[in-house]
Amino acid sequence: MVKRNDPCPCGSGKKYKKCHGRSESGIHLLAEQELKRIMADYIGNTPAPGPDRTELSLLVKTWMSRLGGLMKAGAIEGAAYEHYAFNIRRDLWQRHLEQSVPGAREEVKRVLEAWNQPFVMFAELIGKADGFLFLKDVFGDKKWAMAENERITAPEGTLLFGTVLADPRVREEAIQPVSTLYSIPSQNDDVIDRVREYAASLGEKADEAFLESRLLEIFAILHTPVEEAGELPDAGEKRELAGRSEKAAEEAAADTEAPEAVEPVQTPDDGDIEDLTDGQRNTIDMLMSELASDGQDSNSSENLKQSVIRYFREENPIVRKPGGIVAGLYLAAQEASLLPGEPFTSKEVAKRFGVSEGTAQKYAAVFFGRLK
Numbered sequence: 001m002v003k004r005n006d007p008c009p010c011g012s013g014k015k016y017k018k019c020h021g022r023s024e025s026g027i028h029l030l031a032e033q034e035l036k037r038i039m040a041d042y043i044g045n046t047p048a049p050g051p052d053r054t055e056l057s058l059l060v061k062t063w064m065s066r067l068g069g070l071m072k073a074g075a076i077e078g079a080a081y082e083h084y085a086f087n088i089r090r091d092l093w094q095r096h097l098e099q100s101v102p103g104a105r106e107e108v109k110r111v112l113e114a115w116n117q118p119f120v121m122f123a124e125l126i127g128k129a130d131g132f133l134f135l136k137d138v139f140g141d142k143k144w145a146m147a148e149n150e151r152i153t154a155p156e157g158t159l160l161f162g163t164v165l166a167d168p169r170v171r172e173e174a175i176q177p178v179s180t181l182y183s184i185p186s187q188n189d190d191v192i193d194r195v196r197e198y199a200a201s202l203g204e205k206a207d208e209a210f211l212e213s214r215l216l217e218i219f220a221i222l223h224t225p226v227e228e229a230g231e232l233p234d235a236g237e238k239r240e241l242a243g244r245s246e247k248a249a250e251e252a253a254a255d256t257e258a259p260e261a262v263e264p265v266q267t268p269d270d271g272d273i274e275d276l277t278d279g280q281r282n283t284i285d286m287l288m289s290e291l292a293s294d295g296q297d298s299n300s301s302e303n304l305k306q307s308v309i310r311y312f313r314e315e316n317p318i319v320r321k322p323g324g325i326v327a328g329l330y331l332a333a334q335e336a337s338l339l340p341g342e343p344f345t346s347k348e349v350a351k352r353f354g355v356s357e358g359t360a361q362k363y364a365a366v367f368f369g370r371l372k
Helices: 026-045 051-067 073-088 090-100 106-114 190-201 208-213 215-222 235-253 278-293 298-315 322-335 346-352 357-367
Strands: 119-129 132-137 143-147 159-166 175-177 182-184
Touching: 026 090, 026 106, 051 073, 051 215, 073 090, 073 159, 073 215, 119 143, 119 208, 143 175, 190 215, 208 215, 278 298, 278 322, 298 322, 298 357, 322 346, 322 357, 346 357
Parallel strands: none
Antiparallel strands: 119 132, 119 159, 132 143, 159 175, 159 182
């Protein structure tokens, strides 16, 4: 720590007591500025060009495929980057901290040591006092404090989720977000049970380690629209979700430097759907059955089927409820004048296929530009 008669660390040439030392917060302000610079240097230079950047590109593509339609593209990219930079490649973060320690003032060194282990927090806001938000782990007994932020104006009971760092400058149990915390209103606290159920279906416990290892699917659960909250995947679909997340994590963690020559990809025949998942094939079966019962001619039915197959191959969505996709296709096909019979409303088609109106409209938006 700087003594009162030492030169001020700001470089003014004055004694500390006559410069920044006039305010008790002077040294803390300098430390804050240094810590912001350390964080900015890491984010601005990570990942470096080469294999690391290829890893990140693969991860972002995987997250975009899974979360497209649930989150905005920019939010997906930001969440994927944060997970990569502070969780998957924690070694890069820890190396950066180690390189930042020499020459740092003591308060900064103490914070850098605490920053060494980022973690994923899922907590309930249980109170506010003395400029702090008080949080409790929803899956354990840990409690944290976080400096109040004008961007977080949520009431007690709100759930907060995101990657955080320990921040012992004021309180030993204090934390700070790496960048963004995602809030879930108290009326949507059923997501806690959904995450716990998802963990149990995989034979795992919902805890800090689980949240980090399954972060992509946790984001999918948290951002599923309220009207679909009850539409949980069955056990087989959950295993499919877990398998995809594990594969994506393994690929993103591996060295993936692009080869000099790549063999051309063999595109499956349009009539062959064996490359699709069970949920996707079930959707196509439902579609063809419904079109047949409605008296749709074979050529028109085949065209609609091919539109769905192309969507599956291009976006590879996890299909939790085939009726949602079929309902959306029906709405889009009616808009494009591709269906015979009496017109129907989005509410009527949603009821027919056992999904919410919001779900039907969401998938209709997917197909509006795909139908010819």
